[in-house]
Amino acid sequence: MDLTLRVWRQSGPGDKGRFEEYPAPGIASHMSFLEMLDIVNERLTLAGVEPIAFDHDCREGICGTCGLMIDGRPHGPWEGTATCQLHMREYHDGDTITIEPWRAKGFPHIKDLVVDRRAFDRIVEAGGYITVSAGSAPDANLIPIPKEAAEYAMDAAACIGCGACVAACPNGAAQLFVAAKYSHLSLLPQGQPERWSRAEAMVDTMEHYFGSCSNHGECEAACPKNISLDFIALLNRDYIRAKWKNRRLAGQS
Amino acid sequence: MTTTRQPITRRRFWFFEFYRSAVGKKWVMAVTGLILIGYLLAHMVGNLKMYLSPEAINAYGESLRDLGGHLVPRTHLLWIMRIGLVVATYFHLHSATTLTLLNRRSRPDKYDERHYAAANYASRTMIWGGVIIAAFVVFHLADLTWGWGGAEFVRGMPYENMVASFSRLPVALFYIIANLLLGVHLYHGAWSLFQSIGINNPRFNEWRRWFAYGISAVIVIGNISFPIAVQAGIVG
Incomplete structure (x- = not known):
């Protein structure tokens, strides 16, 4: 499927930050959300664009490292799952997905989708x-x-x-x-x-x-x-x- | 901010120490909310005497001044209750204001997109609903306690005062709208207070929601019945 990502990009705490849109064509429905981001990042790297920074570790829902605000829902639309457990079968061809970092005073921003x-x-x-x-x-x-x-x-x-x-x-x-x-x-x-x-x-x-x-x-x-x-x-x-x-x-x- | 910080040290008089914490403020908000709910219930039930006869409610008003009978000087007990209400209201508003400011500061950057899954209209309008209710209470006191509301007002004649005030359609509508907002406020508050005080037990958690439904329904239906009855000509 072909998707469009609307991603929060912010180079650091001093930067104001902004949304940027990236096309994500050819995404398979069996990919996990983070695998989809990996592929988008690989393509960005090849295109000479700084890849999107996001936190991840175990990718099996037990470490608590990943965490994205996906279309206004923490960890995305699925109930009782972490971002890494969300799979692309949730989405349809032509969808636009908005991805933001956690926003709270207690979680100072580090970079892109990563907070402290x-x-x-x-x-x-x-x-x-x-x-x-x-x-x-x-x-x-x-x-x-x-x-x-x-x-x-x-x-x-x-x-x-x-x-x-x-x-x-x-x-x-x-x-x-x-x-x-x-x-x-x-x-x-x-x-x-x-x-x-x-x-x-x-x-x-x-x-x-x-x-x-x-x-x-x-x-x-x-x-x-x-x-x-x-x-x-x-x-x-x-x-x-x-x-x-x-x-x-x-x-x- | 990530350097090691010590917990907030609290070395004042125990109440101020407790009240300085957000959890303490929520406890105070819950307890004062419960006091105000009790008052609202008593106020509504007392006013139902309007349906018995003009004399019944006027005598009820008078008996409030005579509370305590010969044990205390006249109106003293009433004044103690009034002061209690003012203190409860003050702390309810103060904790609400300071906590709202704290909460605003805690999310300086807003999300571009946010879908709420559990927060409802009631829980999200507590502060503004509260502000409107406070403004209504001031109007209500001016209208039917101090007699500044513009309607013909005679001290000690609650029945006649109420009928005179509610005969004006805009005033009747304002009472009805304010009480509906009060119902929304109570629906969240009467459930939320159990969480803030920490009363939680699977045996009666279901019942806490019903308590909130029941309290809001009883108080709102009772209160809005008065302007409706006057407007409909049932009382008057």
Whole structure:
């Protein structure tokens, strides 16, 4: 099929940026979206044009590196998939596809479709960890955990940190990412010792970079891992409780 | 911006510390919203006495001043409630304004193209709906509490004042439109407040939506029935 790409080009943070149109003829329907971009880039290189910079790594939906705003939807039109999992069979001959980078104050622009998502690292550094005793790995299932709790924590742990929630949020908020990174630890016994300091530290760090949640639900709809808004409620509740909690009683559930 | 930053340190009086955070502001917005919803419900139910008789609603108005009976001086309890409402309204508006400004700053560059998948009309018009509702409340107070609305106004005669005000078609229409906007505002707010406070349980999450539908429907239908009844000649 023959497509037209409308791509955001911006050489760096100082550049104003603009859309440029590139014809993309002869695209096969079984290609992935990123393979299509690779082919367009190869042709641009041969034509002496600087190829389009975009982030990608595993190309199987688990690393969270790729992330494009495709026709106004983070990771494109498919539900519960990352950009790399989107395939060209979605498109028809003659389509024009608009591709933009994530846009948020917390994600400063680097080049073309690449943004700096290190704010996420700062949030995880602030509290997205647990303290464990060093040494050999403990036996599996040493700590009993209710099945429902384990599964719910796993749902949160599915977060790949791609930033689609921030990109999707009309407020440029990162609440879904932070809620997922907070919850997958705080729902489990191993996450309890730092639970209250984690809630405070992660939220306070988040608010350095991102907007506030007003419960639109766009993040949940955009999330390639279908992470639920329920985790945001948990994060909000625990942040409020952290302000009141008598930390001397923090050892009691 | 990518150099390591320390979390915001908050060392003020606990309430200001809490209120400085966006999550804290959303909690305050939810709690004050709940207070205002409670007031709206009571206000609407009280005004239904208009359908009983002019004397019933006028006596109801008078009894509000006598709240607390002989235990407190006259109108004191009413004033405490009024001050509570003013404080709740202030914090509701203040948190909404500061959070909206924060959110605008958080997306300095707009997308050229954006398709919303979940955000609805209600959630996206909270701030402007809120501004219109606030303007309406000022008009409403001027009209039926202070008597500056232009209609014939007699203090202590709510029935006659209401009929005089709603007999004017533009005023009746303004009341109806403002209340429909209020319904849209409540539809998002009455659901959203559960998320902001962190009340989330699969056993009743479905019920939170119904609560929002129910609250908005009951308050809006009750409120717009008054100008409609006056215009239709059912009350008057």
